[in-house]
Structure formats: structure tokens, C-alpha cells
Amino acid sequence: MAFSIIPIIFLIFSVLVPSFIASSLAVLDPEFVVQEVHRKVNASRRKLGFLSCNTGNPIDDCWRCDPNWEEHRQKLADCAIGFGKYAIGGRDGDVYVVTNSRDDDPVNPRPGTLRYAVIQDEPLWIIFARDMVIQLKEELIMNSFKTIDGRGARVHIAGGPCITVQYVTNIIIHGINIHDCTQGGNAMVRDSPHHYGWRTISDGDGVSIFGSSHVWVDHCSLSNCTDGLIDAIEGSTAITISNNFMTRHDKVMLLGHNDSYVQDKNMQVTIAFNHFGEGLVQRIPRCRHGYFHVVNNDYTRWKMYAIGGSAAPTINSQGNRFLAPNNIFSKEVTKHEYADESEWKNWNWRSEGDLMLNGAYFTPSGAGASSSYAKASSLSARPSSLVSSITSGAGALVCRKCSIY
Numbered sequence: 001m002a003f004s005i006i007p008i009i010f011l012i013f014s015v016l017v018p019s020f021i022a023s024s025l026a027v028l029d030p031e032f033v034v035q036e037v038h039r040k041v042n043a044s045r046r047k048l049g050f051l052s053c054n055t056g057n058p059i060d061d062c063w064r065c066d067p068n069w070e071e072h073r074q075k076l077a078d079c080a081i082g083f084g085k086y087a088i089g090g091r092d093g094d095v096y097v098v099t100n101s102r103d104d105d106p107v108n109p110r111p112g113t114l115r116y117a118v119i120q121d122e123p124l125w126i127i128f129a130r131d132m133v134i135q136l137k138e139e140l141i142m143n144s145f146k147t148i149d150g151r152g153a154r155v156h157i158a159g160g161p162c163i164t165v166q167y168v169t170n171i172i173i174h175g176i177n178i179h180d181c182t183q184g185g186n187a188m189v190r191d192s193p194h195h196y197g198w199r200t201i202s203d204g205d206g207v208s209i210f211g212s213s214h215v216w217v218d219h220c221s222l223s224n225c226t227d228g229l230i231d232a233i234e235g236s237t238a239i240t241i242s243n244n245f246m247t248r249h250d251k252v253m254l255l256g257h258n259d260s261y262v263q264d265k266n267m268q269v270t271i272a273f274n275h276f277g278e279g280l281v282q283r284i285p286r287c288r289h290g291y292f293h294v295v296n297n298d299y300t301r302w303k304m305y306a307i308g309g310s311a312a313p314t315i316n317s318q319g320n321r322f323l324a325p326n327n328i329f330s331k332e333v334t335k336h337e338y339a340d341e342s343e344w345k346n347w348n349w350r351s352e353g354d355l356m357l358n359g360a361y362f363t364p365s366g367a368g369a370s371s372s373y374a375k376a377s378s379l380s381a382r383p384s385s386l387v388s389s390i391t392s393g394a395g396a397l398v399c400r401k402c403s404i405y
């Protein structure tokens with residue numbers, strides 16, 4: 001954070017502690033001065049919102065405090081939290097600039113297109129030359145160690161098949177508008193420079209995560225897709241879904257393939273700092289088998305229920321804000337699916353520090369073995385009173401500069 005200190009030094013010294021600077025700066029040990037500045041900056045942050053970079057959102061604070069973040073875009077990879085925090089994406093590779101939003105060729109992608117970038121074997125940090133709307137002809141099948149970074153441009157992937165993360169690792173998707181995604185398929189699609197293959201009809205998800213690990217989806221706006229907005233199935237794990245804004249969609253997130261697919265028992269997913277807004281119906285998320293940490297999200301709309309699941313998932317809900325709909329039959333946050341109470345009463349689902357509004361209620365279950373919740377804990381929850389500020393920037397940011405200053 002050294003880069004952010006210099007302007008603060010001037011501001012703090014001139015605004016807050018003129019006497020300190022006048023009387024003692026000249027004689028102090030430089031190391032002490034630095035510490036003193038840190039201490040005062042820390043102490044003043046809470047009071048001086050307009051100078052502060054401490055938004056309370058630890059992911060955003062990690063990069064938006066740097067006025068020159070664009071020169072160090074790949075540092076974003078070190079800002080992740082939760083179970084997906086080791087996803088490095090294309091951190092250790094070159095930056096690749098997408099210049100062509102058209103001409104999508106699923107088998108022989110053209111240089112300059114997003115598809116050309118995502119199929120490469122080497123790590124790449126993919127950015128965009130300008131605002132663009134990309135309507136894909138088939139699923140965009142990503143290769144490992146890629147970041148799609150929409151910061152500073154308005155990028156939409158919309159109106160066609162969307163993103164597929166299948167049998168790969170280390171994927172970061174940040175700052176993209178993903179909407180109106182449709183099914184693809186019965187077509188050839190390339191997934192690496194040396195392989196393409198036949199794809200049957202796809203589900204039509206916004207982001208489909210299949211047999212993959214170390215995946216982080218941050219600050220995306222997702223809405224109105226054919227199947228899920230983000231689905232993670234078939235042995236996927238180590239996933240963080242954070243700072244997203246989701247709207248206008250029925251089955252929002254499916255985490256876990258089916259009740260008999262026990263390979264999903266190891267799945268660990270963090271759902272943090274998201275805003276779940278207008279027009280959502282259910283599955284926010286719907287979980288199976290694994291361990292799910294749902295923390296500091298703002299639920300402002302759901303029609304049927306918010307968090308559900310089957311096949312004995314462990315669900316750790318902490319510090320969320322749940323605003324129930326007015327319909328008297330939809331006040332319950334939770335839905336234990338496809339099981340009698342005699343069975344689901346043993347599933348470990350708990351609510352800690354959640355704010356329940358408009359009659360919302362969470363039906364906990366299970367004996368609450370701490371070892372089980374330890375596997376469903378990925379960061380320390382902030383108080384629910386901070387949720388509205390933590391999530392105020394959820395979704396793809398509409399900013400050119402984007403830094404807090």
C-alpha cells in the first residue's frame with residue numbers, strides 16, 4: 001500500500017496534525033515517522049470518509065486505493081478472499097488486449113478476439129481496448145490460468161452462449177456484464193490451440209463451472225440467462241463468488257451436480273459481498289453435499305426462497321441481510337429440498353449474525369458440529385449493519401478510473 005501513503009501524508013499532515021509536522025518532523029527517526037503516519041492514517045480513516053480508502057470491503061480496498069491500479073492490474077489476483085482465494089488467473093503471464101468484439105469463430109478464433117485469448121495454453125491477463133458488447137456464437141471455453149478483467153471498460157458478454165469453465169484451474173472473471181445467455185451446441189468449439197471438439201447443447205448458464213477449481217468471479221453483473229447465472233458442478237471446488245450484482249433470473253446458482261454425485265462432497269464455495277436484487281426467484285444458492293459459506297450478502301429480493309439445498313450440504317450463513325418479500329408464504333430464507341424433516345434435521349445449516357427484515361426467517365438444522373462449520377468458514381464475517389456499505393459497489397463497476405480517490 002506504499003503507493004497510497006504519499007498523498008495521505010500530505011493530507012493528514014496538513015489537515016489533521018499541523019502542529020505535529022511543525023514541531024517534531026525534522027528530528028524524528030524516519031522509520032518512526034512512517035509508523036506515526038500509519039497510526040494516524042489508521043486512526044483517522046473512520047472519521048474522514050472522503051479521504052479514506054477503508055471502504056470496509058477488503059477486496060476493493062486491496063486495489064481501488066491504488067490510483068495507479070491500471071499499471072499493476074495483475075495485483076488484483078492477490079486480493080481474493082474465501083475458498084477461491086488462491087485463484088491466480090493470469091497473474092504470472094502477459095497482458096492480452098482484446099480489440100475485436102466481432103468475428104467470433106468458435107473453431108479458428110481470430111487474434112484480437114476474446115475467444116482467441118481464453119483458449120491459449122500460457123497464462124494471460126485479458127483486458128479490453130474499449131467498451132464492447134461480445135455476442136458469442138458458441139460457449140466460450142476457457143483454458144487454465146486466465147483472467148478476464150473488464151475494469152475501466154464496459155464489457156458485455158450477452159445475447160449468445162456465455163462462459164464455460166470446464167476441467168481447468170485458476171480462473172478469475174472480474175468486471176464483466178454477463179446477461180441474456182442462451183444455449184449453444186451441436187457444434188465444434190475450440191478449447192486450446194491444439195484441440196477442438198463436438199459440444200452438445202449447453203445449459204445456457206452465465207458462467208458454467210464444471211470439474212474445475214480455484215475460480216473467482218468478482219464484480220460481475222449477471223441477469224436473465226437460460227439456465228443458471230453461475231452453476232458449479234461435477235467435482236468443482238475452491239470457488240469464490242463475490243461483489244456480484246444479480247437480477248432478473250429464476251434459478252440463480254446451483255452448487256452441486258445431483259443428489260447421487262458424491263464427488264461434490266469436497267466442494268467448498270464462498271458467496272460473499274454480493275447484492276441479490278430485483279427479479280430473482282430461488283436458488284441463491286441451491287447447494288448439494290459440500291461446504292458453503294454465505295457471508296455479508298445483501299438479499300433484497302427473492303420470490304420463493306433464498307438459500308436451499310439437498311443431500312446434506314453444510315451451510316454457514318453469517319452477517320447477511322435478508323429482506324423477505326411481502327408474500328406471506330415466502331418469508332423463509334431457507335428451503336430443505338427433497339427430504340423429510342427426519343432426514344434434513346441432521347443437515348448442518350446455521351445462521352449467525354444475519355439481519356432478518358420484513359419477517360424473514362432462517363430454519364436452522366443439524367447438531368452444529370464445529371468441525372463441520374470449520375470446513376464452511378473462509379473469512380471472518382463483518383456485522384450485518386455494514387452490508388449495505390460493503391455491497392454498495394456490487395456488480396460491474398461503471399468507472400474509468402475506479403480508484404477511490
Ligand SMILES: *[C@@H]1O[C@H](CO)[C@@H](O)[C@H](O)[C@H]1NC(C)=O
Pocket residue numbers: 035036038039042
Ligand atoms: C495500520 O493499518 C494497517 C492495515 O489496516 C496495519 O497493517 C498497520 O500495522 C497499522 N499501522 C499502525 C501503526 O497501526
Ligand SMILES: *[C@@H]1O[C@H](CO)[C@@H](O)[C@H](O)[C@H]1NC(C)=O
Pocket residue numbers: 180181182224226248
Ligand atoms: C431474457 O432473455 C430472453 C431471451 O433469452 C428474452 O426473450 C427476454 O426478453 C429477456 N427478459 C428480460 C426481462 O430481459
Ligand SMILES: *[C@@H]1O[C@H](CO)[C@@H](O)[C@H](O)[C@H]1NC(C)=O
Pocket residue numbers: 257258259260261
Ligand atoms: C447424476 O449425475 C451422474 C453424472 O452425470 C449421472 O450418471 C447420474 O445418472 C445422475 N443421477 C441422477 C439421480 O440424476
